[in-house]
Amino acid sequence: MYFTESMGMNVGTAIVPTFIPIDSVKYKFNNLTGSNRKAYFLTKWTDPAATTDFYRIMLHKGKPANNSETDADIRDRLFNGQPYAQVTRYRFNPNDTVTATLYHVDTLYFDFRQSIRDARNANGNPFSQPSSIHSTVRGGIGVFTVLVKDQKTLILK
Template identity: 50%
Template sequence: MRHTDKVSRMLCSARAGLLATGLTLAGLAGGLAGCGLQKDIDVVLPVLPAQLVVEAYLENGQVPRLTVTESVPYLSAPTPTVPTEVAVTLTLPDGSRENLRFAPGLDRRTGKAYTHIGTRPLSPQPGQRFQLEVTDNKGRRVTGTATMPGRIPIDTVEWQFNDREPEFREALILTRFRDPATPLNFYRLMIHKDSINDNPESEFVVQDRLNNGEEFTLGTSYRFRPNDTVVVTLFHLDQAYNNFLESVEDARNANGNPFSQPAGIRSTVEGGLGVFTVLSYDRRTVIVR
């Protein structure tokens, strides 16, 4: 199996949902046509050149990995396009440059596919700046810069059980942390059960605009059983990455909803689409007793 085929299979599931949404809307249109309300409209979609799409998350203690694909028309087949003639260069805080090689694979720790990988683990420190350059044989060039935010520690992770019968007994999770006095801090709290490879049980994206310098308390619903292993991760985000996450959520909510405003992705890179950021987080693993 070719590298590109392997990566395409790993990446195609995200776009399969778009096709399912399209089938649902087609069924709705058919129902309206049966009521005599049909009106044929020819929609001319603009033909846009394919852009490079980059997804890169640098992390302390991990070898840098990133994914490079191409954008495709909205109504095209849900198969990601993986360009192979792509050069990726990461510039470290000390000015040294590392070329990431094309070696598609799957990160078993996170469950994410990647196309390019570095040679040695990174040791980023808060305030350090990294640069990314992605070029291909078609003359396309994507660049980005990212600075590591400071790590914000989790103060406590607590759980509280409801008062139902033992077989229906469930707990909620409360996470507390202290926001620093400096303004414009953004956070993403993810709560997983058993493994970070799975989708989170709960997720929050918050900022300190209304409670700068105060304690945050974020809680889930009653959804955890006794002896569940819960992984709580608090990410401290820069503003560009926060804006990217919000735009992705807006686009997801608008997809297939005729009453929603169209939403575009607010990339953190220039010359293409995608995200380049340095992750800064604190993580706690607890067993609900």
């Protein structure tokens, strides 16, 4: 896909990834009581074998518009063509509402997010390599992308 600003100065490029459904979401509480009772959360999906795929998984407590509890970028290098489960540590409380959002993203968006992370980590560190931002926008810095997502929500009882 190409999109051009009306003055013809900025052009964005994106690939539309296929839809990858979440197979299941589960949780399990530890054996503690009171305020120490916490649950981990597991999100499982099946990666297609024919392609190299990139994902962004986000977990939100409460409404998905709130800040995320988890925001991870994942490459399928170690699980290509197989089921994969992303598991948190014990951090959720009884009666929390947890929403898992799985984005199947293209390599351009994945590289952009990695470059942002690298630049942030290098900022202010005199011993690190400078890091440039990977951009998909000609005439600017940023990323133009298509987000394809699946979402599942559970109330932890």
